[in-house]
Structure formats: C-alpha cells, structure tokens
Amino acid sequence: MMKRFQISLLLLPFLGTLLGSFVFSANSQADLKGNLNVEIDELRSNSGEVCANLFASSKGFPQEEKRAIQKQCVKISETPLVIKFDNLKAGSYALVVMHDENNDKSFNRNDLGMPLEGFGFSQNPEISDRAPKFSETAFFVAGPATDIKIKLQYMALF
Numbered sequence: 001m002m003k004r005f006q007i008s009l010l011l012l013p014f015l016g017t018l019l020g021s022f023v024f025s026a027n028s029q030a031d032l033k034g035n036l037n038v039e040i041d042e043l044r045s046n047s048g049e050v051c052a053n054l055f056a057s058s059k060g061f062p063q064e065e066k067r068a069i070q071k072q073c074v075k076i077s078e079t080p081l082v083i084k085f086d087n088l089k090a091g092s093y094a095l096v097v098m099h100d101e102n103n104d105k106s107f108n109r110n111d112l113g114m115p116l117e118g119f120g121f122s123q124n125p126e127i128s129d130r131a132p133k134f135s136e137t138a139f140f141v142a143g144p145a146t147d148i149k150i151k152l153q154y155m156a157l158f
Helices: 004-031
Strands: 032-043 049-055 070-075 081-089 091-100 119-121 140-142 143-153
Touching: 032 049, 032 091, 049 081, 070 081, 081 091, 091 143, 119 143, 140 143
Parallel strands: 032 143
Antiparallel strands: 032 081, 049 070, 049 091, 091 119, 091 140
C-alpha cells in the first residue's frame, strides 16, 4: 500500500504540469484571432475604389457606417480584388461592399433612390425591395484564416 502511495506522489507533479498546460492551452486558444480574406468579383470597371464595412452585430447594419468595427477602401488594381481584415475575434460578422466608381466617397443614387454604383453583401443574398438583414448576410470567422467571396451587383439604369 505504501508503495502505491509513493508512486502516486511521484506522479503528482507530472499531472499538475499536464493539467496546467491544458488549462493554458484552452485559454490561449480562446484568445486566438483570425484573418478574413474577402474576394470581390464582378466589378463593372476598374475605375475608383471598393469600400468594405465589417459589422459584428445587427446594430446599424447595413447603413450606419460609424457602427462598423472595421472599414477599408482599396483602389482597384486587379480583379478579382482581395480585401483583408486582420485580428478578428472568433464570431459572427457581416460585410457591406460598395464600388465607388467616381471616387467621391459616397454611395450615389438616382432620383428614385436606386443605387448608381455597385454593391454587395456577404453571403451574396438576393436583393429585392429592401437591404438584407444582418442574419441573412452573417458568416462565422474561426481559425487562422476565413475566405469569403462577394459578387457585386449593379442595378439597371433607367
């Protein structure tokens, strides 16, 4: 009986180290951040730039740019265009993308409110008579890299 007890005591430091490294590993994985690579396709032209707003919740989505957690505008150099967002916590996100063809830093519309420039959303939802909801465009970022594709849409001019 004493021999078993001594062996158990000898294993205690090993088990403590093993348990400690497991706890440390679980905590460090919870803090891992990933990168998002967004491929933007079906640009009508190479004029201007493409702007993307990344939202982490439905608050302000898609119109309130100030509620986006990250924003980027990139001059079009090649197609498809890739925009990268770095150091994102694991979670749900949604993207709004606009092709600012005339480089005036605004989303131009006609007198009826119809978009004159290209736009797109993550998950590429079908656009009807309203902007999509966050839940219709949300995707999950997990792991070191997440890749998504967004196809821009241009409304018919009339």
